[in-house]
Ligand SMILES: O=C(O)CCC(=O)C(=O)O
């Protein structure tokens with residue numbers, strides 16, 4: 062059965078859970094529908110519940126508290142339902158977290174064998190209300206017919222409930238509306254509303270609307286199963302770089318089969334004159350940001366550096382591009398309808414290198430861009446035991462929503478791909494309603510320039526939204542990637558993140574291993590010369606003492622282990638994949 066089929070099976074069994082949540086649990090269960098069903102059943106098996114949603118509920122505006130509740134449940138659905146936890150996860154403005162100033166950590170180290178204690182899985186029961194409130198109109202179409210009636214009783218096979226000795230926290234959801242809120246909460250994001258001259262943004266939008274036929278769905282693999290992305294993409298590339306090798310991640314996929322629909326075909330376009338103009342403005346903005354920081358200087362580095370150690374200017378990170386950032390490539394995403402979405406991911410580093418900058422410009426309808434830390438820094442225990450499957454990684458970090466409006470530039474700065482994952486969720490009716498209400502409340506207020514979901518900012522586009530993601534091929538990685546010492550195939554670049562002891566080490570793994578095949582070819586990444594473009598030394602090594610590591614300044618769990626010895630990949634592949 063393909064993944065879509067598996068999702069449909071799960072959806073018919075658990076019609077109250079949304080597609081993102083089901084997909085995530087399917088991934089956790091390695092594509093095993095039976096296991097996913099068992100896990101979900103364990104949580105809701107003892108329950109017999111009544112769904113109360115009626116057709117009227119979908120279109121009629123709700124009272125504030127109701128909308129708030131549904132909105133936050135809806136936003137939190139992914140995490141909540143995947144981890145099967147029961148908190149409502151509502152968190153409203155103002156944002157309360159203030160990030161630490163960022164600093165640099167660059168560590169080359171030798172250490173003793175790493176040991177990891179798997180922890181026990183602690184599950185909490187689902188609350189019926191959560192299930193009911195997490196329902197949304199989009200899921201309705203995927204639900205079994207019995208759920209579409211006004212009042213339906215769903216009876217699960219009776220199973221003895223498992224004792225729940227401890228409640229594991231769930232993800233909260235917070236929506237960030239203003240530049241100040243966004244940038245002070247997520248230090249790796251910079252936003253610039255109304256970025257392009259208005260005529261240019263409208264002209265490019267027109268141009269893209271006339272090119273929609275060149276956008277295609279991406280194909281990718283989950284647990285060995287071929288899937289098709291819900292949204293579509295196309296590629297604009299600088300003529301100068303059209304022959305560069307780049308891997309399939311630019312198509313939203315890691316898998317080589319996508320090459321056939323991608324490189325060298327009608328999906329690869331040259332920048333048009335207007336896009337070139339936008340590109341240059343984006344480059345100028347990124348370089349302005351880079352120029353406002355000091356270049357990385359290891360001599361200034363202390364055990365734990367902080368921005369203040371260098372005066373007022375923050376220092377760039379060690380392996381990031383230090384200057385002259387170029388938007389050589391633009392992967393354009395196209396969301397035609399509100400239900401088209403992009404699942405949780407971090408953009409792959411293979412060609413763009415460690416600590417990359419990705420600048421994304423939204424044109425057309427406003428959609429929510431969602432971010433969440435890649436690991437859970439508030440809970441030391443990031444693994445849970447899944448029966449018969451060993452320890453699994455879990456993450457209850459806050460989910461942040463950023464509504465991206467027409468002509469808004471969002472720059473993912475160095476560290477964003479390493480520390481956060483992101484997605485564009487389906488725009489449900491409830492999510493839309495909630496944002497409309499907030500927009501009305503804040504008209505002429507501090508959020509007036511931001512946060513209006515839907516087509517209002519660019520009526521011509523209707524629900525259509527384009528997102529241009531500008532990227533730079535890393536000069537050291539664009540032409541020459543390491544090949545697998547075992548099978549000779551290409552390798553992909555990743556960073557360890559699941560375990561605080563090893564978090565931050567970059568490594569190369571055989572791309573076939575990533576797709577569940579046998580090859581476990583592995584190198585550490587060696588980036589000490591990555592910004593010396595004349596240097597010809599390799600960017601990989603077998604010697605763990607030369608391995609390159611970057612740890613975020615607020616990652617105290619990992620910083621604690623900074624000086625520990627660690628000498629080997631050990632079970633890295635098993636742990637990290
Ligand atoms: O559409 C967006 O805002 C995000 C696009 C994205 O994450 C990607 O292209 O990798």
Ligand SMILES: [Fe+2]
Nearest residue numbers: 406407408483
């Ligand atoms: Fe992305």
